[in-house]
Amino acid sequence: MTSGGIWFRLANLDRRWVYLVIGIVTFLPIIFYIGVPVSITPEVQAVYRKIDSLSPGTVIMVPMEFGPSTMAELEPMARAVLRHCFSRDLKIISTALQIEGVILMEKVLRESAAEYGGKYGEDYVFLGYKPYPDIVILNMGENFRKPFPRDYYGNNLDDLPMMNGVANYSNTACIVNINSTSGVDYWINYANGRYGADLALGVTAVIATDYYAFLQSNQIFGLMGGLKGAAEYERLIGRRKDIANRSMTSVSVAHLFIILFIVVGNFAYFINRGKGRA
Amino acid sequence: MEFTLGQILWMTVAVFLTLCIFSFLYKDNPFYTFAEHLIVGISAGYWIAILYHTSLTDLWIEPLVDSFSALKDIEGATAGKIGMIIVNILPGAIGILMLSRFFKKAAWISRWPIAYYLGVSAGVAFPLFLQSFVIRQVAANMIDPSAMVGTMRSDLTVLYHYGNSTLLFWQGLGEIIIVFGSICGLAYFYFSAEHKGILGGAARIGIWILMIGFGATFGYTVMARVSLLIGRFNFMIDWVSALSEYFRA
Amino acid sequence: MRREVPLTIVFVCGAFMAFQYFVPHYVSAAVYQYALNWTIIIGIFTLAVGIGSLIHVHYDRISRRKSTWLYSIVTLAGLSFMAVLGILSPNALTDSQGLFMKMYFYVLSPVQATMFALLAFFIASAAYRAFRAKTVLATLLLLSAVIVMLGRVPIGDMISGWLPEGLRISDVARYILDYPNTAAKRAR
Numbered sequence: 001m002t003s004g005g006i007w008f009r010l011a012n013l014d015r016r017w018v019y020l021v022i023g024i025v026t027f028l029p030i031i032f033y034i035g036v037p038v039s040i041t042p043e044v045q046a047v048y049r050k051i052d053s054l055s056p057g058t059v060i061m062v063p064m065e066f067g068p069s070t071m072a073e074l075e076p077m078a079r080a081v082l083r084h085c086f087s088r089d090l091k092i093i094s095t096a097l098q099i100e101g102v103i104l105m106e107k108v109l110r111e112s113a114a115e116y117g118g119k120y121g122e123d124y125v126f127l128g129y130k131p132y133p134d135i136v137i138l139n140m141g142e143n144f145r146k147p148f149p150r151d152y153y154g155n156n157l158d159d160l161p162m163m164n165g166v167a168n169y170s171n172t173a174c175i176v177n178i179n180s181t182s183g184v185d186y187w188i189n190y191a192n193g194r195y196g197a198d199l200a201l202g203v204t205a206v207i208a209t210d211y212y213a214f215l216q217s218n219q220i221f222g223l224m225g226g227l228k229g230a231a232e233y234e235r236l237i238g239r240r241k242d243i244a245n246r247s248m249t250s251v252s253v254a255h256l257f258i259i260l261f262i263v264v265g266n267f268a269y270f271i272n273r274g275k276g277r278a
Numbered sequence: 279m280e281f282t283l284g285q286i287l288w289m290t291v292a293v294f295l296t297l298c299i300f301s302f303l304y305k306d307n308p309f310y311t312f313a314e315h316l317i318v319g320i321s322a323g324y325w326i327a328i329l330y331h332t333s334l335t336d337l338w339i340e341p342l343v344d345s346f347s348a349l350k351d352i353e354g355a356t357a358g359k360i361g362m363i364i365v366n367i368l369p370g371a372i373g374i375l376m377l378s379r380f381f382k383k384a385a386w387i388s389r390w391p392i393a394y395y396l397g398v399s400a401g402v403a404f405p406l407f408l409q410s411f412v413i414r415q416v417a418a419n420m421i422d423p424s425a426m427v428g429t430m431r432s433d434l435t436v437l438y439h440y441g442n443s444t445l446l447f448w449q450g451l452g453e454i455i456i457v458f459g460s461i462c463g464l465a466y467f468y469f470s471a472e473h474k475g476i477l478g479g480a481a482r483i484g485i486w487i488l489m490i491g492f493g494a495t496f497g498y499t500v501m502a503r504v505s506l507l508i509g510r511f512n513f514m515i516d517w518v519s520a521l522s523e524y525f526r527a
Numbered sequence: 528m529r530r531e532v533p534l535t536i537v538f539v540c541g542a543f544m545a546f547q548y549f550v551p552h553y554v555s556a557a558v559y560q561y562a563l564n565w566t567i568i569i570g571i572f573t574l575a576v577g578i579g580s581l582i583h584v585h586y587d588r589i590s591r592r593k594s595t596w597l598y599s600i601v602t603l604a605g606l607s608f609m610a611v612l613g614i615l616s617p618n619a620l621t622d623s624q625g626l627f628m629k630m631y632f633y634v635l636s637p638v639q640a641t642m643f644a645l646l647a648f649f650i651a652s653a654a655y656r657a658f659r660a661k662t663v664l665a666t667l668l669l670l671s672a673v674i675v676m677l678g679r680v681p682i683g684d685m686i687s688g689w690l691p692e693g694l695r696i697s698d699v700a701r702y703i704l705d706y707p708n709t710a711a712k713r714a715r
Contacts, residue, residue, distance in 0.1 A: 013655070015652040015655075015656065016303065016304065018648075018651050018652045018655050018656075019303045019648040019651070019652065021651075022507075022647065022648055022651040023507075023648070026504060026507050026508060026511065026647070027511050030508065030511055030512065030515065031515075036681035036682070036685070037681055037684065037685075038681055039681070039684060039697055041701065067639065068635065068636035068637070068639040068640045069506075069639050069640060069642070069643040070506070070643070071509065071636075071640060072505050072506045072508060072509020072510070072512075072640065072644075073502060073505045073506065073509075099325060099328055099329075100321075100324075100639065102328055102332070102620070103620060103628060103631050103632075104631075104636070106620070106621075107623075128332050129328060129332045129333070130332065130333050130336075130337070130567055131329065131333055131567055131570045131571060131574075132399075132566060132567050132570045134399060134402070134403065135398075135399070135402075135563050135566050135567055135570075136567070138402060138563060139560075139563050139564070142560065146560060146563075146564070147337075147563075147564075147567065148336075149336060149337075149340075150336055152332070152620070152621075153621060185411075188410050189403065189406045189407060189410045189411070190406060192410070193406045193409050193410035193414075194406055194548075204502050205498040205499065205501045205502035205505070206495075206498065206499050206502045208498055209491065209494050209495045209498050209704065209708050209712065210495075210712050211712075212704055212705060212708055212709045212712060213415060213418075213709045213712045213713045215709075216418055216456065216705070216709050217414050217415055217417065217418030218418070219410065219414055225498065226498065226501050226502050226505060227501065227502075227505040227508075228501065228679050228680065243512065247505065247508045247512070248680065248681055249681075250504075250508050250511075251501060251504050251505065251508065251680050252680040252681055252682035253682075254500075254504040254507075254647075255500060255501070255504070255676045255677065255680050255682065256677075256682060257651075258500055258504075258650070258651055258654050258676065259673050259676060259677070261651060261654045261655035262654045262655070262658050262669060262673070264655070265654065265655040265656060265658065265659070266658075266659060266660050269659055288629055288632075288633040289633065291633050291634065292632075292633040292634070292636075292637040293637075295634060295637055295638050295641070296637050296638070296640075296641045298638075299638060299641040299642055299645065300641060300645070302645065303645065303648055311595070311598055312598060312601060313638055314598075315595075315598040315599070315601045315602045315605075316601050316602070316605050316634070316638070317605075317634075317635065317638040317639065317642075318581070318602050318605070318606075319601065319602035319603060319604065319605025319606040319607075319608075319609070320605040320606070320608075320609050320630065320634055320635050321635060321639075322577075322578055322581055322605075322606045322609075322610075323605060323606045323607065323608060323609025323610035323611075323612075323613065324609050324613065324630075324631065324635060325574060325578075326574070326578060326606075326609075326610040326613065326614070327609065327610060327612070327613020327614055327619055327620075327627065328613070328620070329571050329574055330613070330614050331613070331614075331619065331620050332620070333567065333568075333571050334571050337564065337567055337568050337571075338568045338571070365561065368565070369564070369565035369568035369569055370568060370572075372565070372569050373568055373569040373570075373571065373572030373573075374572060376569070376572045376573055376575070376576050377572065377575060377576065377579070379576050379579075380576075380579055380583075386529045388576075389529070389532075389533040390532065390533055390536060391569050391572070391573075392533070393532075393533035393534070393536035393537045393540075394536055394537075394540055394565075394566070394569060395566055395569060395570065395573075396537050396540075396541075397536055397537040397538065397539065397540025397541040397544070398540050398541070398544050398562055398563070398566050399566070400537070400541045400544075401540060401541035401542060401543060401544025401545040401547075402544045402545075402548075402563075404541070404545050405545055405548045405549075406548070415713055418713075419713070445693050448693070448702065451706075452702065452705060452706035453706075455706045455707055455710055456706055456709050456710045456713070457710075458710075459706075459707060459710025459711065459714070460709075460710045460711075460713040460714045461714075462714075463710060463711055463713070463714020463715070464714050466714070467714065467715075484714065485664060486664070486667060487707050487710050487711050487714070488711045488714065488715075489664045489665075489667045489668045489671070490667060490668070490671045490703060490707040490708065490711060491671075491707060491708045491710070491711025491712060491715075492668055492671075492711070493667065493668040493669065493670065493671025493672040493674075493675065493703075494671055494672070494675045494703050494704055494707075494708040494711075495708075496668070496671075496672040496675075497671070497672040497673070497674070497675030497676040497679065497700075498675060498679070499650070500650055500654075500672075500676055501676070501679060501680070503643075503644075503646045503647040503649075503650045504647050506640065506643050506644040506646065506647060507644045507647035507648075509640060509644065510637075510640060510641055510644040513637065513640075
């Protein structure tokens with residue numbers, strides 16, 4: 001194999017240079033922020049419209065199942081949805097069926113409620129965590145009290161004013177599940193499939209493409225995917241300077257560079273192959 | 279926002295550990311290995327604490343204690359109370375059988391609780407899986423061809439006469455892609471017959487559709503990963519801001 | 528016996544739970560409810576098995592002074608500290624100023640988040656070194672990926688804003704997601 005030539009060197013570039021470039025191009029737009037327009041997609045708009053159409057005092061379920069590993073994508077989304085719900089005076093029931101994120105979910109819910117003066121037990125209830133989400137989701141369809149005799153803080157559910165007359169999914173207007181796990185399938189299977197609950201999903205971008213088929217079949221009424229979905233929802237509730245919107249510039253630049261890497265990598269490969277160097 | 283010294287120190291610990299993990303990008307090193315081993319231990323301890331507080335006490339220990347306490351009450355039949363005690367003891371007893379895995383000669387006993395869980399989950403999932411993932415999906419593929427063709431034709435007529443389109447033609451074409459694309463994709467995964475003739479042609483179209491789907495997934499995955507990196511950078515920028523606020527104050 | 532009994536348990540439990548879906552009788556519903564609750568309780572003990580295995584592996588490394596035995600001390604120390612702290616503090620999960628919460632937000636959370644953030648670098652490296660348009664199918668995959676990557680971020684519309692509506696990159700990306708992607712995922 002002969003050495004030399006820019007394309008040969010590019011084809012055999014140490015991957016640490018690639019790491020350095022991607023680190024820099026992702027970091028710099030955060031420091032030197034330029035606002036970019038964010039277009040709204042119909043699937044995110046559908047979630048917004050549904051929540052916006054609910055009258056004050058309606059009970060809605062916002063179960064959140066993500067942990068520190070995906071909080072960069074889903075925490076902005078969760079906060080945007082919760083802010084929307086609290087601003088509309090909706091009553092929120094939440095669970096955290098992913099063990100890594102229980103404490104994080106509690107913090108997100110408590111802080112979002114505090115922004116709108118939400119009172120625990122009257123405006124929102126946090127049921128907490130139980131293992132085996134498939135069994136828990138199924139059980140909640142019969143009665144929330146079955147898997148959760150007490151809430152996260154140890155209160156009996158019947159002692160909470162908000163839970164009066166609220167037994168299961170049929171007493172909630174809809175479910176907006178914010179999830180980073182394969183547990184999404186259990187919500188579709190059990191909450192929507194068995195109990196007919198109206199379901200919308202907020203998922204990480206990695207799994208978002210898998211759920212377009214369920215959107216098309218009307219098993220879910222809305223779908224928010226990744227940080228872009230979070231940015232769209234922030235726009236819809238009028239919070240254009242929140243974290244997801246501010247991150248869109250960085251995401252855009254990073255994408256451009258990754259496409260550039262694909263193009264340059266392919267060019268280097270084919271040119272070297274042509275010269276018999278591959 | 280005002281930061282205390284304690285908050286600054288904790289944030290510094292977090293940033294230090296973040297940089298330990300990032301150091302792996304240069305090469306494997308003791309700082310990365312230390313952080314990796316630390317997180318394994320801390321995560322396991324965290325899981326124990328969460329399960330103890332949220333599940334073990336709520337669902338087993340308290341009902342068990344309550345059922346024993348009920349024996350002291352005068353009301354209610356004794357047989358019923360003993361029945362409740364047995365019902366509350368049994369799941370714990372079955373769960374404890376799981377611990378037999380640690381003893382080589384008795385490890386086979388742990389298959390029973392595993393079998394119970396597998397049976398219950400599979401039995402519950404099976405009818406609903408068929409409904410949600412097969413029947414509802416097949417039903418969504420049942421488009422009305424005459425209505426769709428009519429819509430596409432009217433859109434083309436509008437385009438021909440007025441020079442603009444309501445994009446209904448492309449929507450209709452998309453519905454056709456969904457129906458035939460999913461059938462061709464299924465043909466690709468059918469390995470009981472050789473992919474020749476009509477089956478072969480359908481499988482070839484199917485793999486094209488699948489590749490487009492995988493490409494879309496990859497595109498979205500890139501966004502997901504970059505978002506996680508942005509989250510870490512935002513955290514480190516917040517630390518720098520907190521430090522400068524603290525020292526300015 | 529050692530195979531047949533578990534297989535019988537799987538079959539009986541599975542068949543009962545599957546048939547129960549179609550049987551609304553109150554006895555069936557009550558048994559169903561207990562079965563579900565029992566599953567959760569039994570599941571808690573599987574954690575004990577996992578933790579026991581972890582302790583066994585690391586203890587073994589320490590006692591035999593294997594190459595990474597010092598790190599195993601870190602693991603076991605972290606496990607013990609967090610477990611004891613969490614169990615003995617009655618308000619571990621609710622006291623935001625408590626040590627347990629601090630350990631979660633400033634040790635566990637950043638390390639886990641950073642581990643996954645590394646994937647951004649790896650995906651960039653893979654894009655540069657491994658994604659080759661060697662065949663028509665690979666080219667189709669890459670084209671679809673590029674269109675979705677550009678179409679789902681604002682820069683796509685900024686580049687193709689001059690095109691008529693319906694032909695912009697974001698519209699093409701949405702079309703790919705709504706139709707061919709839906710077909711692909713439905714087939715899978």
